[in-house]
Amino acid sequence: xxxxxxxxxxGFGGMMKQxxxxxxxxxxxxxxxxxxxxxxxxxxxxxxxDGTGQMLKLSIDKSVVDPEDIESLEDLVVxxxxxxxxxxxxxxxxKVQGIMPNLPEIPxx
Numbered sequence: 765x766x767x768x769x770x771x772x773x774x775g776f777g778g779m780m781k782q783x784x785x786x787x788x789x790x791x792x793x794x795x796x797x798x799x800x801x802x803x804x805x806x807x808x809x810x811x812x813x814d815g816t817g818q819m820l821k822l823s824i825d826k827s828v829v830d831p832e833d834i835e836s837l838e839d840l841v842v843x844x845x846x847x848x849x850x851x852x853x854x855x856x857x858x859k860v861q862g863i864m865p866n867l868p869e870i871p872x873x
Contacts, residue, residue, distance in 0.1 A: 789863045797856055804848045809840040817852035819845065 800815030808825035822844070828837050 786863050790860070793856075793859050793863065797852075797859070800852075800855065802848055802851050802855070804844045804851070806840050806844045806847075809837075809844045811844040811848050813848035813852050815852050815855050817849045817856075819848060 794816070797815030798818075801820075802813040802815065804811040804813065808828040810821075810823040811819055812821040813819050822841070824837070824841070828840065830837070
């Protein structure tokens with residue numbers, strides 16, 4: 765039977781240690797992401813997100829509040845939310861890659 769990549773001579777105990785270390789780092793990463801701040805500026809619409817993608821604040825300038833053109837305001841808000849969430853997701857993915865590269869690939873996980 766072929767052992768997973770990076771399994772090496774450490775055996776199962778070594779692999780478990782790597783996984784425990786990765787889990788501890790993942791918990792720390794969650795705290796770090798909650799403390800990150802991502803500002804999105806769409807001109808009259810501004811949003812603030814944390815690194816988990818949670819919206820913390822939304823500001824809308826009065827100049828774009830036009831009862832005759834709600835669609836434009838909706839588009840700006842959707843765009844700000846999408847950008848904030850995408851940025852947070854990319855940030856999370858990049859940080860997770862920093863945790864995971866040394867773990868062996870285990871089929872089915």
